[in-house]
Amino acid sequence: MTDAPAVPSTALPARGWYKRNEIAVTPWLFLAPAILFFAFYVIWPIYQSIAISFYDWDGLGEARYVGMANYVELMDDSAFEVSLWNNLKWLLLYLLAIPGGLFIALFLNQTVTGIRIYKSLFFFPFVLSQVVVGLVFSWFYLPNEGLLNGVLGLVGLGPVNVLGDPTMATYGIIAAGLWPQTAYCMILYLTGLNAVDPEQIEAGRLDGAKGWRMLWYIIIPQLRPATFIAFVVTIIGALRSFDLISIMTNGGPFGQTRVLSFYMFEKALSEYGFRMGYGAAIAVVLFLIMLVFIAYFLWSMWSEEKGR
Amino acid sequence: MRFTTKTMLMALAGSTMLAGAAAAELTGDLTIFLDTSNPAPRATMEAMIADFQELHPDLNIETTIIDRDAYKTQIRNFLTADAPDVATWYAANRMTPFVEAGLFEDVSDLWQEPEIAEALASTKGAMTIDDKQWGVAYTYYQWGIYYRKDIYDELGLSEPVNFDEMKSNCAAIIESGRKCYTIGTKFLWTAGGWFDYLNMRTHGFDFHMELAQGKVKWTDDRVRQTFANWRELIDMGAFVENHQNYSWQESLPFIVNGEAAAILKGNFAVAPLREAGLDDSKLDFYQFPEITAGIALAEDAPTDTFHIPANAKNKDNAREFLRYVVSANVQTEINSGENLGQLPVNAKSAVDDDKFLNEGFAMLSENSPGGVAQFFDRDFPAEMANEAMQGLQEFMVFPDNLDDILNRLDKVQERVYN
Numbered sequence: 181m182t183d184a185p186a187v188p189s190t191a192l193p194a195r196g197w198y199k200r201n202e203i204a205v206t207p208w209l210f211l212a213p214a215i216l217f218f219a220f221y222v223i224w225p226i227y228q229s230i231a232i233s234f235y236d237w238d239g240l241g242e243a244r245y246v247g248m249a250n251y252v253e254l255m256d257d258s259a260f261e262v263s264l265w266n267n268l269k270w271l272l273l274y275l276l277a278i279p280g281g282l283f284i285a286l287f288l289n290q291t292v293t294g295i296r297i298y299k300s301l302f303f304f305p306f307v308l309s310q311v312v313v314g315l316v317f318s319w320f321y322l323p324n325e326g327l328l329n330g331v332l333g334l335v336g337l338g339p340v341n342v343l344g345d346p347t348m349a350t351y352g353i354i355a356a357g358l359w360p361q362t363a364y365c366m367i368l369y370l371t372g373l374n375a376v377d378p379e380q381i382e383a384g385r386l387d388g389a390k391g392w393r394m395l396w397y398i399i400i401p402q403l404r405p406a407t408f409i410a411f412v413v414t415i416i417g418a419l420r421s422f423d424l425i426s427i428m429t430n431g432g433p434f435g436q437t438r439v440l441s442f443y444m445f446e447k448a449l450s451e452y453g454f455r456m457g458y459g460a461a462i463a464v465v466l467f468l469i470m471l472v473f474i475a476y477f478l479w480s481m482w483s484e485e486k487g488r
Numbered sequence: 489m490r491f492t493t494k495t496m497l498m499a500l501a502g503s504t505m506l507a508g509a510a511a512a513e514l515t516g517d518l519t520i521f522l523d524t525s526n527p528a529p530r531a532t533m534e535a536m537i538a539d540f541q542e543l544h545p546d547l548n549i550e551t552t553i554i555d556r557d558a559y560k561t562q563i564r565n566f567l568t569a570d571a572p573d574v575a576t577w578y579a580a581n582r583m584t585p586f587v588e589a590g591l592f593e594d595v596s597d598l599w600q601e602p603e604i605a606e607a608l609a610s611t612k613g614a615m616t617i618d619d620k621q622w623g624v625a626y627t628y629y630q631w632g633i634y635y636r637k638d639i640y641d642e643l644g645l646s647e648p649v650n651f652d653e654m655k656s657n658c659a660a661i662i663e664s665g666r667k668c669y670t671i672g673t674k675f676l677w678t679a680g681g682w683f684d685y686l687n688m689r690t691h692g693f694d695f696h697m698e699l700a701q702g703k704v705k706w707t708d709d710r711v712r713q714t715f716a717n718w719r720e721l722i723d724m725g726a727f728v729e730n731h732q733n734y735s736w737q738e739s740l741p742f743i744v745n746g747e748a749a750a751i752l753k754g755n756f757a758v759a760p761l762r763e764a765g766l767d768d769s770k771l772d773f774y775q776f777p778e779i780t781a782g783i784a785l786a787e788d789a790p791t792d793t794f795h796i797p798a799n800a801k802n803k804d805n806a807r808e809f810l811r812y813v814v815s816a817n818v819q820t821e822i823n824s825g826e827n828l829g830q831l832p833v834n835a836k837s838a839v840d841d842d843k844f845l846n847e848g849f850a851m852l853s854e855n856s857p858g859g860v861a862q863f864f865d866r867d868f869p870a871e872m873a874n875e876a877m878q879g880l881q882e883f884m885v886f887p888d889n890l891d892d893i894l895n896r897l898d899k900v901q902e903r904v905y906n
Contacts, residue, residue: 241591
């Protein structure tokens with residue numbers, strides 16, 4: 181004999197579509213806003229830039245399809261060449277911020293009275309707006325009244341006009357950019373140093389490691405995550421360099437301090453810029469350069485995940 | 489404050505209605521975009537619009553003032569997207585892109601009206617493209633050499649009338665340990681002013697315009713002659729050093745401190761120089777001297793303008809506003825020394841009794857037979873002007889690069905004028 185079930189047996193009410201697929205769908209729901217914005221504000225503009233780069237368009241009238249003409253012209257454009265080289269200088273020299281930040285961090289990673297104040301002072305330039313940094317440095321470099329020439333004068337060196345000399349101006353701007361960027365890297369390393377395992381240092385010490393060997397074999401490997409982030413932000417910072425150039429030299433003297441982003445702005449969006457297609461072509465080249473780094477970053481993050 | 493203005497206006501509206509004098513009063517909206525962001529022009533414009541509001545109390549006026557440099561890029565957006573009813577801009581070639589794109593309203597009808605046709609005849613050329621007029625001018629100003637009279641007196645120099653005197657004066661000034669001219673070329677256009685004058689004085693207005701229209705190559709021997717004249721001054725050491733670092737404002741201290749004796753500039757330089765302490769006994773003006781004998785003198789006199797965007801919603805109100813702006817009284821008022829300190833475009837207006845405005849007005853109306861140019865970056869197409877001004881700056885720093893610069897400009901010219 182079978183008893184009636186304790187609970188009234190009705191077929192389970194049909195669960196809603198969402199309930200049935202909850203586990204598969206929910207992550208996508210959470211991701212949806214981000215995906216939407218990313219597609220709309222990043223992917224779509226990239227596609228548009230690439231599309232516009234095949235046109236001759238002044239941003240107002242009719243766009244005329246010109247195929248690869250903008251890119252062909254770029255190959256022969258000396259201003260573009262200068263910008264490309266300057267971008268390379270930025271990329272290489274800006275990386276100095278990483279060792280610079282590391283050594284300041286090591287120096288500040290100790291407990292003495294008032295160390296917090298010193299740390300804040302070193303971090304200070306990163307808090308400043310890039311515009312202020314640019315202004316301060318352009319006054320520092322002023323050919324007659326500037327502090328730099330005052331100091332050089334004391335040791336008997338002739339006056340230099342850093343920002344007015346086409347061979348020096350880019351280096352002058354990079355030096356200005358390194359000031360806040362080093363502070364940024366320093367902060368990254370300071371937090372990284374907090375996570376360094378004291379037991380490993382102790383063990384290293386027992387094995388007789390000190391000084392450079394201690395740094396190279398014990399400390400730096402443990403700082404790898406910080407180094408990675410510092411590398412990422414510095415590369416991106418170098419490729420984005422725009423505000424300092426705009427403030428300090430406005431691309432001059434005669435266009436010798438332009439980088440790709442500034443040149444793109446000048447061609448497409450500035451007072452005299454009427455060439456959206458040409459500007460877009462420059463943007464595409466800049467994007468391709470960035471893509472190399474982005475691919476590398478993604479690849480190294482991916483291989484790290486896999487390694488776990 | 490807003491409240492009180494509003495109540496005042498309402499009271500005013502009431503009184504005019506009582507008086508029954510509201511003949512052609514406007515109603516509805518009027519949006520005005522201005523680029524007059526410097527303090528004096530800003531106050532002038534605000535006062536002028538307030539007066540217009542008083543005439544038309546039922547009109548709902550909305551004024552937006554945008555930073556002068558930001559305006560130059562923003563105008564491209566707001567003309568297409570959300571157009572105001574009235575917008576400021578510049579005359580001549582600087583209007584071309586917007587006219588060609590159909591973004592400015594054709595206001596030839598205004599120019600048919602007798603008051604405007606007669607009184608504004610002098611600026612008609614600068615407002616005309618394809619035989620139609622695309623706006624009205626509201627102010628213009630002379631360019632010329634502003635110099636330290638006390639330094640000239642001290643050295644026993646007089647205002648030069650030709651290139652030889654200009655050079656001999658300059659030699660004497662350099663002898664006294666000063667520079668002849670201050671200039672700041674960081675933003676390039678100041679070098680365009682020098683080229684305008686040297687080219688117009690060496691070969692005349694028509695040649696300069698042919699170059700602007702791309703009918704003459706930059707590598708032409710006549711252009712080289714202009715640069716050769718310029719180089720004479722550069723090689724003398726006539727210009728302040730490191731000018732590529734300075735904006736024009738930053739170049740003013742040289743003349744204020746007496747380290748340089750003169751500056752080639754528009755009349756807008758007078759206000760900051762006066763403010764810095766150069767009164768009329770120390771600061772004076774002369775017309776850029778003749779270079780090639782017999783060439784008719786021509787001047788730069790940039791003109792600032794009002795336009796009605798093609799997408800404006802209240803075009804009738806806007807037209808009335810333009811009529812108001814160019815009327816004789818308003819022109820007298822807004823261009824007076826304590827307001828814009830520039831020249832009125834209406835022939836029936838009075839020029840304010842200011843030393844520099846008087847000299848400038850006399851120069852432009854009587855001693856500029858060759859013609860009146862707008863300015864380098866307004867007469868040349870934008871892209872050509874930008875590349876060329878960079879070349880001019882480079883030339884001023886490294887005169888030896890001239891061949892390279894001119895070849896480059898030829899290449900740009902080939903592309904731009906096609």
